[in-house]
Amino acid sequence: MSGKAEKKRYFSWFSPKNPESPLNIYGENEKVYIDVQSVSFLGENRDIALIRYIKKVETSAGQKPTITHWAATAKFQYSSAPTKERDREITPLGFQVVEYRNDPDTVVGIQKPTITYKEAKKTKPAVKAGIFPQARTTTDE
Numbered sequence: 001m002s003g004k005a006e007k008k009r010y011f012s013w014f015s016p017k018n019p020e021s022p023l024n025i026y027g028e029n030e031k032v033y034i035d036v037q038s039v040s041f042l043g044e045n046r047d048i049a050l051i052r053y054i055k056k057v058e059t060s061a062g063q064k065p066t067i068t069h070w071a072a073t074a075k076f077q078y079s080s081a082p083t084k085e086r087d088r089e090i091t092p093l094g095f096q097v098v099e100y101r102n103d104p105d106t107v108v109g110i111q112k113p114t115i116t117y118k119e120a121k122k123t124k125p126a127v128k129a130g131i132f133p134q135a136r137t138t139t140d141e
Contacts, residue, residue, distance in 0.1 A: 003099075030058065031057070037053055051073075052069070068104065075098050079094040
């Protein structure tokens, strides 16, 4: 699921020889959970994905988990369909990430809204509202 350059970069990063590898940072006593918050498609060809996610790291010592916010940017393509059956089960359309970047997101926490809204008036569907009845409503007043 990665182009050659990204695959090489990923394996170098994940290698136990790399002190920054998740294998060395987290070891056997910590668990990392990822919760994807949103995916936005960007670029003229919509071939760039901006993925915002929350990373939660739990330790076995029972400490409070560490929660951080991240934004990953991935440029991707679809190559020819995979020929090996095991690859077709993973990525049947030949999806490949060709460039990847991961940065801390600027979101620190949920902020209070700066705008407050009045409660909306109760509405009921209009009778004989045409083709799109959900788009036309009348008030009870």
